[in-house]
Structures are given as C-alpha cells and as structure tokens.
Amino acid sequence: MVEIESGDVMHMRDESFENLLNEINSKFTQSRMSTTLAWILGGVGFVAGLALGGGTALLFSLLALPGWAIGTWLDSYRRTTVLYYDLEGEAERGYRRLTEGFDALCGCAAKWHIEAGGAVQGLTAWKRNAGASHLVNRKATALLYKLPSIINSNITPPALHVGRQVMYFMPDVVLVQDRNRFGAVQYADLNLRWQPSRFIETERVPSDATVVGHTWKYPNKNGGPDRRFNDNRQIPICLYESVHFKSKSGINELVEFSKTGLIEQFAEGCSLLAELPRGRKTVAPPAIEDDVRSAIAPDDPAIKRNHFRTIAYVLIGLVASFFVLRFFEFGSSQPDTNSVSRTTSESSPSLGQRSEPNISSPQEVDMAPQLLPNKNPETLPTNAPAGISVKTDTETEKASRRYTKTAVNLRKGPGTTFDVLRVIPKDAEVSVLEIKGRWSRVQIDNQNIGWIANSTLLDR
Known part of the structure; x- marks a missing residue:
C-alpha cells in the first residue's frame, strides 16, 4: 500500500500570510510559563517540605498550583496571536x-x-x-x-x-x-x-x-x-x-x-x-x-478565554499557599522559656510578713546594672517618680537567697538525669541565679554552681 x-x-507558505505565520511559529516555540512556574514553585515547596520534615513535602508541593495558574494567565498574552x-x-x-x-x-x-x-x-x-x-x-x-x-x-x-x-x-x-x-x-x-x-x-x-x-x-x-x-x-x-x-x-x-x-x-x-x-x-x-x-x-459558538476558571485556580492556589506557609511558620517557631517571668516567692502566713519580691524576667535583670547603687537602703533616689518603688542592692541580694530544707544533690543540669556535683547539707544558704521550670541554678560558697529542685528551697 x-x-x-x-x-x-x-x-x-503564502506571501500574504508570511509575517503572521512567522509570528505564530515563533510564539509557539516559546517555553510555557505555566509549566515553568509550576515546576519551580512545586520544586521549591517540595524541598522546603523535606527540610522541615514531618511528611510535609507533598503538602508544600501544592505551591505548583498558583504557579501554574499565574503562568497560564501570562501565556494567554505572551504566547497568543490575535x-x-x-x-x-x-x-x-x-x-x-x-x-x-x-x-x-x-x-x-x-x-x-x-x-x-x-x-x-x-x-x-x-x-x-x-x-x-x-x-x-x-x-x-x-x-x-x-x-x-x-x-x-x-x-x-x-x-x-x-x-x-x-x-x-x-x-x-x-x-x-x-x-x-x-x-x-x-x-x-x-x-x-x-x-x-x-x-x-x-x-x-x-x-x-x-x-x-x-x-x-x-x-x-x-x-x-x-x-x-x-x-x-x-x-x-x-x-x-x-x-x-x-x-x-x-x-x-x-x-x-x-x-x-x-x-x-x-x-x-x-x-x-x-x-x-x-x-x-x-x-x-x-x-x-x-x-x-x-x-x-x-x-x-466561539471559544472564549475562560477568565473565571483561571481566577478560580489562582484563588485555590493562594488559599493552599496560605495554609502551607502558616503550617511552615508554626512548625519552625520554638517557644522561648527564658522570656517568661516566673514567680518564686510565696507569702509566709506564720510570720505575717509581706511577700518577697519576684524574680524578674531577663529584660529586668539586664536593666538592674544600670541603676546607681544606693548606700542607704532606707532612702529612695530623689529623682524617682512618685508611687514607684526602687529596689536597692540589699533587697535584690536578699531576694536571691534561699535555704535548703533537707540535704539535697547539686547537679550539673536541670534534671535528675544529670550528674551529681556534690551534696548540700540541710539549712545551707544558696544564691539563686536562674530558674528554669521546677529547677533553680544556684551558687554555694561563691564557688560551686549547679542545679537543685525548687521544692528543696525555703525562704526565711
């Protein structure tokens, strides 16, 4: 056959159609932006998901949807002869x-x-x-x-x-x-x-x-x-x-x-x-x-460009991108335990005394060295605004002092899994340097520093 x-x-070829035919062939050989943007955004999202872990690679690859929609919209003008x-x-x-x-x-x-x-x-x-x-x-x-x-x-x-x-x-x-x-x-x-x-x-x-x-x-x-x-x-x-x-x-x-x-x-x-x-x-x-x-x-009827379908794809892609980015932001954020103020003192009903000052946040501790020392703790600075109390060096030192209820182990870190440095006897005076959860970082005899449980400390 x-x-x-x-x-x-x-x-x-036709002479009267030559220029237009060249334009059509030239535009048809151009790369599609829809495919290019879809691969780029989908690949970036997939790599970001692998880096984040937790099986989110496929979720992040949905970024290819808005890339494809935007690329299709661009191709409708860049690769089209009217x-x-x-x-x-x-x-x-x-x-x-x-x-x-x-x-x-x-x-x-x-x-x-x-x-x-x-x-x-x-x-x-x-x-x-x-x-x-x-x-x-x-x-x-x-x-x-x-x-x-x-x-x-x-x-x-x-x-x-x-x-x-x-x-x-x-x-x-x-x-x-x-x-x-x-x-x-x-x-x-x-x-x-x-x-x-x-x-x-x-x-x-x-x-x-x-x-x-x-x-x-x-x-x-x-x-x-x-x-x-x-x-x-x-x-x-x-x-x-x-x-x-x-x-x-x-x-x-x-x-x-x-x-x-x-x-x-x-x-x-x-x-x-x-x-x-x-x-x-x-x-x-x-x-x-x-x-x-x-x-x-x-x-x-004539075929027209479906703008509504393109807009729908763009909206779907943007919504998916929003949830993906929110998930990424939530997964990458870590809580800062040092930025939380913790109250360590309790009032003593038996003594009828006022409650001890609270341990301030790191921002307050950083500001403490900027205060000028006051030799007379009974006297407030003359330039202090009315109604505001100012802590003196003596009060700050008093607030950081604690006493052990019983003999307690001094450890390298805040937990029972850390090694014991030494055993602190009962009624020993310690200086609290830092509080982390249920543990306190203390100093003894101006030389030994370690961690002990908050439940073993007592105010006097």
Missing part, C-alpha cells in the same frame, strides 16, 4: 456556505481518514479480501470547531483532523498544524476532488450508510461463495463518499464519509473564498466586538 500523507508544513475578522459581502456568504457544509459533514455517522491504500495483486489476495479491488488503511477522524491554542480570534473555524495534522479553515486561509509547526495554504491553491466509493464493510455498518449490495468473505470468480470455507458469511457493500484535499505546496489528504451528497456544499464554500481578492487586510477590533461566529455558525 502507498501512504497518503501531506508534505512538510514549513513548505506551505486574529480579528470583519466579514461582509461575498466573504461572509462564502464562509457561511463553508460552515454550513462542514456542519452537514459533522452530522455523518462515521468519518474516516485514509492513511494508505493500494490495489490488490493476485487471485489469492483478491479471494482473501472479499473480492476487493483496492485495500485501504483507515482510522476514524474528528470534525470540530476549535482554534489552535496559540491563536485567539473572534471566529472559531472548522477543524479537520487528518492524521497527525489538523486543517483549520479560516476565512482567508487554510491553516495547517503539524504538532508545534504551522503552515498556510490559500483557498485558490487548494484543490478538492470528491466521488462516491463502494466499500466492503467488514465492521459495523453506519446508521446513515446506503447498502448497495453484498459479497462473500471468500468469493469465487463468478461472485458466489467458496464452499470450502465454513465461516464464509455475507458482507455488505456500502456506498460512501470520499474527498481528496491536494495542493501544490504539499497538502495530500483523503477523507471518507458514510453519507453521500454532502461534500458539494463544503467544496462550494471553498470555491467562493478562493475567488476573493488575495491579500490580508488588517482591521483593528472595535471597542465592543460583534459575535461574527454566531452569525456564521450559530450551532457552535
């Missing part, structure tokens, strides 16, 4: 005729793209192929109204899928896409030939197909069944219609439809557009755009 395939789309059409007169009539014919073809129960074909050689091949004179390799195809992702326009054109290529029938040119490359062919250079074809249908018969006869799976030369085969069943012969697209620049595609008599209207629309003057006139879009597409093919 001979492959039926179009040539390289880069050879499909085509605006103002159709009137013969141009509108021709394009309307083309879309009406395309709608009729879309209504066919079955559409195929013929990828390869060839004549049957030899009697054996003829018998084993139900008496067919030609063999074809076909695949179901799709007829849609859509725009390439790189183009934004006020008209959504008919699109015919032919293998790996897609033909977009714009009002002024046939745009051919082959993966990430585009070509253009004028309607005047496009040749359409169509004819009915008899097809031996070994698969399911389409609902709108016309059955014109039957044959046998293994026929004889006279058309009757070959009795040597037990599973020799009858096969229907259907009447289809095929159209061949061809141009000097390289288009070579064959498409077949299950219903006959529909291609003529589509071909007539192509002929009317081919008779229009060549060249492209640039028209600036008005402030309020008219829905030209709905006037041409009201059954299939």
Whole structure:
C-alpha cells in the first residue's frame, strides 16, 4: 500500500500570510510559563517540605498550583496571536456556505481518514479480501470547531483532523498544524476532488450508510461463495463518499464519509473564498466586538478565554499557599522559656510578713546594672517618680537567697538525669541565679554552681 500523507508544513507558505505565520511559529516555540512556574514553585515547596520534615513535602508541593495558574494567565498574552475578522459581502456568504457544509459533514455517522491504500495483486489476495479491488488503511477522524491554542480570534473555524495534522479553515486561509509547526495554504491553491466509493464493510455498518449490495468473505470468480470455507458469511457493500484535499505546496489528504451528497456544499464554500481578492487586510477590533461566529455558525459558538476558571485556580492556589506557609511558620517557631517571668516567692502566713519580691524576667535583670547603687537602703533616689518603688542592692541580694530544707544533690543540669556535683547539707544558704521550670541554678560558697529542685528551697 502507498501512504497518503501531506508534505512538510514549513513548505506551505503564502506571501500574504508570511509575517503572521512567522509570528505564530515563533510564539509557539516559546517555553510555557505555566509549566515553568509550576515546576519551580512545586520544586521549591517540595524541598522546603523535606527540610522541615514531618511528611510535609507533598503538602508544600501544592505551591505548583498558583504557579501554574499565574503562568497560564501570562501565556494567554505572551504566547497568543490575535486574529480579528470583519466579514461582509461575498466573504461572509462564502464562509457561511463553508460552515454550513462542514456542519452537514459533522452530522455523518462515521468519518474516516485514509492513511494508505493500494490495489490488490493476485487471485489469492483478491479471494482473501472479499473480492476487493483496492485495500485501504483507515482510522476514524474528528470534525470540530476549535482554534489552535496559540491563536485567539473572534471566529472559531472548522477543524479537520487528518492524521497527525489538523486543517483549520479560516476565512482567508487554510491553516495547517503539524504538532508545534504551522503552515498556510490559500483557498485558490487548494484543490478538492470528491466521488462516491463502494466499500466492503467488514465492521459495523453506519446508521446513515446506503447498502448497495453484498459479497462473500471468500468469493469465487463468478461472485458466489467458496464452499470450502465454513465461516464464509455475507458482507455488505456500502456506498460512501470520499474527498481528496491536494495542493501544490504539499497538502495530500483523503477523507471518507458514510453519507453521500454532502461534500458539494463544503467544496462550494471553498470555491467562493478562493475567488476573493488575495491579500490580508488588517482591521483593528472595535471597542465592543460583534459575535461574527454566531452569525456564521450559530450551532457552535466561539471559544472564549475562560477568565473565571483561571481566577478560580489562582484563588485555590493562594488559599493552599496560605495554609502551607502558616503550617511552615508554626512548625519552625520554638517557644522561648527564658522570656517568661516566673514567680518564686510565696507569702509566709506564720510570720505575717509581706511577700518577697519576684524574680524578674531577663529584660529586668539586664536593666538592674544600670541603676546607681544606693548606700542607704532606707532612702529612695530623689529623682524617682512618685508611687514607684526602687529596689536597692540589699533587697535584690536578699531576694536571691534561699535555704535548703533537707540535704539535697547539686547537679550539673536541670534534671535528675544529670550528674551529681556534690551534696548540700540541710539549712545551707544558696544564691539563686536562674530558674528554669521546677529547677533553680544556684551558687554555694561563691564557688560551686549547679542545679537543685525548687521544692528543696525555703525562704526565711
């Protein structure tokens, strides 16, 4: 069989469409910001989650969602070519005729793209192929109204899928896409030939197909069944219609439809557009755009950029990022036990004395050296504001003195797991330097410093 395939789309050039075609190909080769930002933010979030630990890597990778949404929004302007059409007169009539014919073809129960074909050689091949004179390799195809992702326009054109290529029938040119490359062919250079074809249908018969006869799976030369085969069943012969697209620049595609008599209207629309003057006139879009597409093919409205979906993705990504960052902030923060003021003195009801001063926070301790010493503890400084008491050196020294209730172990750290430095006897005088939870850091005899439990200390 001979492959039926179009040539390289880069050879499909048109002078009136040259600059615009170069712009489309240039923008299509640009990297997608949606993919780039999604990978960057997702990767950064994943690494941050691994560094934080606790199985949060997958949670932080959700940062890829806002990156993808923002990148998609940027791509809608950076990687988009705008085509605006103002159709009137013969141009509108021709394009309307083309879309009406395309709608009729879309209504066919079955559409195929013929990828390869060839004549049957030899009697054996003829018998084993139900008496067919030609063999074809076909695949179901799709007829849609859509725009390439790189183009934004006020008209959504008919699109015919032919293998790996897609033909977009714009009002002024046939745009051919082959993966990430585009070509253009004028309607005047496009040749359409169509004819009915008899097809031996070994698969399911389409609902709108016309059955014109039957044959046998293994026929004889006279058309009757070959009795040597037990599973020799009858096969229907259907009447289809095929159209061949061809141009000097390289288009070579064959498409077949299950219903006959529909291609003529589509071909007539192509002929009317081919008779229009060549060249492209640039028209600036008005402030309020008219829905030209709905006037041409009201059954299939134009595709518009979905801003609401993009905004929804951005909001979802921002909310997810907020919770991720809050979780990260909560996990990285550590409580500062030294910044909490602790009260260590208790009133003594038996002595009827006032309660001892509280141990101040580190900020208060740092400020203590800045106070000038007062030799007379009974006298307040002359510049002290009224109603404010000032601690003297004697009171501060008294407040830090404690006495042991019983013999107690002096340890290296605040806990029973630390080593014992020495044993302090009962009623020994100690100076409290620091309080941490249920333990106090004390000094004995101006030389030994260690930790003892708060419950073993007594005020006098």
